[in-house]
Amino acid sequence: NAGVMQNPRHLVRRRGQEARLRCSPMKGHSHVYWYRQLPEEGLKFMVYLQKENIIDESGMPKERFSAEFPKEGPSILRIQQVVRGDSAAYFCASSRVEDYNSPLHFGNGTRLTVT
Amino acid sequence: AQSVTQLDSHVSVSEGTPVLLRCNYSSSYSPSLFWYVQHPNKGLQLLLKYTSAATLVKGINGFEAEFKKSETSFHLTKPSAHMSDAAEYFCVVSDDSSASKIIFGSGTRLSIRP
Numbered sequence: 468n469a470g471v472m473q474n475p476r477h478l479v480r481r482r483g484q485e486a487r488l489r490c491s492p493m494k495g496h497s498h499v500y501w502y503r504q505l506p507e508e509g510l511k512f513m514v515y516l517q518k519e520n521i522i523d524e525s526g527m528p529k530e531r532f533s534a535e536f537p538k539e540g541p542s543i544l545r546i547q548q549v550v551r552g553d554s555a556a557y558f559c560a561s562s563r564v565e566d567y568n569s570p571l572h573f574g575n576g577t578r579l580t581v582t
Numbered sequence: 583a584q585s586v587t588q589l590d591s592h593v594s595v596s597e598g599t600p601v602l603l604r605c606n607y608s609s610s611y612s613p614s615l616f617w618y619v620q621h622p623n624k625g626l627q628l629l630l631k632y633t634s635a636a637t638l639v640k641g642i643n644g645f646e647a648e649f650k651k652s653e654t655s656f657h658l659t660k661p662s663a664h665m666s667d668a669a670e671y672f673c674v675v676s677d678d679s680s681a682s683k684i685i686f687g688s689g690t691r692l693s694i695r696p
Contacts, residue, residue: 471625473625507591509686566678567614567676571684573626574625575625
């Protein structure tokens with residue numbers, strides 16, 4: 468039973484380019500969370516999605532960042548016109564139900580480096 | 583407002599000695615509390631969770647944590663450290679109201695000396 472799959476594992480972009488991060492949740496999971504982790508810091512919530520719906524995007528920067536979780540295919544976190552401050556590890560987690568007391572299942576993350 | 587504080591950014595112990603990773607929380611509700619472990623270049627893995635059943639929670643790899651409401655603490659312990667325990671540990675609090683209210687601590691890096 469495959470876990471949460473994220474790709475790419477490492478992504479290098481020059482300032483001004485676009486970054487696309489993909490997340491396939493565990494089989495049977497229809498809830499996806501995106502988190503950002505800066506060095507020496509914990510995970511910061513970005514966005515929570517269910518299939519075709521953004522439920523909570525209160526942690527997303529207002530500009531340049533967007534997320535989607537289409538009916539078919541992986542969830543995508545898109546960062547337009549990247550800047551050096553976007554360099555971080557981005558983690559996706561999934562759950563089967565909408566229960567914030569249930570554990571989250573995490574992918575191995577995408578490490579974005581902006582040069 | 584919810585918050586979680588991990589009191590030590592780095593803990594170093596000798597192999598075979600006890601481990602104590604401290605976590606204090608604040609929450610307006612009866613919270614759910616979790617400990618996750620992150621090995622280098624990996625995602626987070628659940629160690630254990632507390633959801634208002636027994637106050638002493640046993641997790642994987644010999645770890646356990648005790649919920650103490652009077653002290654608002656949820657410290658993680660293990661009687662005897664193993665080299666493979668070296669990792670980053672995160673304490674997490676959730677008040678079951680929304681995804682954005684799942685709050686992660688800043689992490690404690692555990693090092694194990696041979």
